[in-house]
Amino acid sequence: MQSIWEKGFDMPGRDALRGDIEADVLVVGAGIAGVNCAYRMQRAGLKVVVLEAERVGTGATSRTTGKITAQHGLIYDLLTRSFDARTAEIYARANQNAVEEYAEIISREKIDCDFARADNFVFAREGGELLEAEFEAMRAAGLDAKLVEKTELPFPVAGAVGLSGQAHFHPLKYLRALAEKLEIYEHSRVRTIEDGVARTDAGSVRARDIVVATHFPFINAPGYYFLRMHQERSAVMTLEGASEIRGMYIDEADGGLSFRPQRGALLVGSGSWRTGKNPGNQFSELRRKAKECYPDAREICAWTSQDCMPQDHIPYIGKYGGSTEHLFVATGFGKWGMSSSMVAAMLLTDRIMGVSNEAADVFSPQRSPVHGFDGLADDVKETVKGFAKYIMPPKDMLEDIRPGEAGTVEYEGQKLGAYRDERGGIHLVSLSCPHLGCILGWNPDDLSWDCPCHGSRFDIDGTLLDGPAQRNLPDGEDET
Numbered sequence: 001m002q003s004i005w006e007k008g009f010d011m012p013g014r015d016a017l018r019g020d021i022e023a024d025v026l027v028v029g030a031g032i033a034g035v036n037c038a039y040r041m042q043r044a045g046l047k048v049v050v051l052e053a054e055r056v057g058t059g060a061t062s063r064t065t066g067k068i069t070a071q072h073g074l075i076y077d078l079l080t081r082s083f084d085a086r087t088a089e090i091y092a093r094a095n096q097n098a099v100e101e102y103a104e105i106i107s108r109e110k111i112d113c114d115f116a117r118a119d120n121f122v123f124a125r126e127g128g129e130l131l132e133a134e135f136e137a138m139r140a141a142g143l144d145a146k147l148v149e150k151t152e153l154p155f156p157v158a159g160a161v162g163l164s165g166q167a168h169f170h171p172l173k174y175l176r177a178l179a180e181k182l183e184i185y186e187h188s189r190v191r192t193i194e195d196g197v198a199r200t201d202a203g204s205v206r207a208r209d210i211v212v213a214t215h216f217p218f219i220n221a222p223g224y225y226f227l228r229m230h231q232e233r234s235a236v237m238t239l240e241g242a243s244e245i246r247g248m249y250i251d252e253a254d255g256g257l258s259f260r261p262q263r264g265a266l267l268v269g270s271g272s273w274r275t276g277k278n279p280g281n282q283f284s285e286l287r288r289k290a291k292e293c294y295p296d297a298r299e300i301c302a303w304t305s306q307d308c309m310p311q312d313h314i315p316y317i318g319k320y321g322g323s324t325e326h327l328f329v330a331t332g333f334g335k336w337g338m339s340s341s342m343v344a345a346m347l348l349t350d351r352i353m354g355v356s357n358e359a360a361d362v363f364s365p366q367r368s369p370v371h372g373f374d375g376l377a378d379d380v381k382e383t384v385k386g387f388a389k390y391i392m393p394p395k396d397m398l399e400d401i402r403p404g405e406a407g408t409v410e411y412e413g414q415k416l417g418a419y420r421d422e423r424g425g426i427h428l429v430s431l432s433c434p435h436l437g438c439i440l441g442w443n444p445d446d447l448s449w450d451c452p453c454h455g456s457r458f459d460i461d462g463t464l465l466d467g468p469a470q471r472n473l474p475d476g477e478d479e480t
């Protein structure tokens with residue numbers, strides 16, 4: 001299930017790290033966050049090295065919808081109510097500056113990445129009260145918000161709150177252009193970071209400053225990000241022959257529809273479910289909704305993806321742990337990683353260069369927990385449930401599993417996941433997540449085993465698809 005960006009796209013390959021090298025800054029991870037950070041730090045005059053576990057741009061960034069906007073759903077009213085107006089204002093300015101920074105980089109480096117300015121809108125299908133509150137909060141935060149009653153969408157709306165001058169692009173074309181300017185080693189998974197030295201299986205990088213931009217941070221302590229973030233997935237498809245729109249849209253309702261144009265085609269997204277808890281039928285649901293909107297359009301491709309959801313809706317950008325003065329993190333983008341990753345690049349470059357940045361405290365991973373968010377409790381609950389489930393006896397038996405379906409079985413005292421392929425072969429994997437031992441759940445849309453605690457994912461044979469886990473699952477013997 002390739003995304004529109006991956007289809008037929010060629011990203012030049014790079015060598016793996018061999019031996020021991022030094023740099024001013026090491027960036028771990030070559031998605032949008034790692035590449036933006038590395039590019040800005042290198043431009044600031046630092047010697048930067050990037051280590052990537054797989055290939056450049058093969059993580060979450062290859063499956064985004066690529067909207068670059070400072071309007072993140074109904075975030076400004078939420079921030080104003082749960083923090084204060086100043087937090088909302090700083091968040092707005094940081095993200096709006098990030099949008100402009102993309103425009104500047106793309107123009108300066110002459111990057112051909114389908115970058116186009118567009119208005120962004122959050123719409124409501126019923127009731128408009130939330131939009132008015134968001135409109136007021138956006139204006140108070142310094143954004144030139146507008147309220148409209150009609151949109152270009154093929155259904156009536158109660159209204160929409162919009163922001164002009166936002167943008168969309170082809171994320172992989174952008175990454176390819178910036179990656180060309182950077183010293184990046186692929187197939188170089190960082191296993192440990194200790195005393196300023198990051199080690200892979202075949203070498204090491206010693207650096208004064210290290211930025212962990214691995215989507216979900218892979219070091220559990222310090223930081224404890226697994227206790228304050230989880231991952232959520234959504235489904236996206238590209239349509240040809242749908243009526244053209246110019247703006248970008250997202251429903252204010254959680255899991256509602258999202259739209260953006262891409263060179264004559266249309267990206268439509270929907271759904272939002274916790275990784276490891278897929279109720280199923282996400283693609284058929286998206287197809288049904290898309291058909292309702294655009295009965296004559298043709299599907300080009302469809303895919304799912306996931307992102308890290310921070311407890312209080314603000315990304316974690318700054319020191320990895322309270323006392324790690326030279327180890328930094330950029331994560332928790334809450335499905336708004338295009339602008340947030342640029343915020344990270346700007347903020348962390350300033351931090352490393354000793355320049356003060358007004359947004360540092362707002363995005364600091366060490367900020368005080370805010371009351372009124374039940375996210376932390378939920379994340380801890382899921383983690384604990386995951387551990388507890390490990391000792392529960394299995395309910396399903398192998399013979400009950402039909403082709404194309406999966407179940408759990410007990411095998412030599414271990415809880416295993418079993419998938420029966422269309423030829424009748426059984427694929428067995430251990431269901432204990434190598435990250436923290438939570439029990440994986442079956443994802444029938446993507447045919448993968450997903451962790452409900454922290455969002456790691458594995459294919460039917462246990463190959464790692466998404467972190468924070470850093471290893472494959474041990475498999476049982478495939479029985480065909």
Ligand SMILES: Cc1cc2nc3c(=O)[nH]c(=O)nc-3n(C[C@H](O)[C@H](O)[C@H](O)COP(=O)(O)OP(=O)(O)OC[C@H]3O[C@@H](n4cnc5c(N)ncnc54)[C@H](O)[C@@H]3O)c2cc1C
Nearest residue numbers: 029031032033053059060061064065066067190336337338
């Ligand atoms: C359906 C969907 C639609 C979205 N649409 C939008 C949108 O329109 N606009 C928007 O702003 N955001 C959007 N997002 C969010 C956005 O896609 C993500 O926030 C963003 O891509 C995350 O980028 P990243 O660089 O943090 O992660 P990634 O792109 O996953 O990069 C992390 C990299 O780190 C590497 N890595 C991991 N562990 C190691 C290790 N130990 N050593 C070395 N390398 C390692 C991985 O291989 C990977 O390449 C969307 C999210 C979803 C789920």
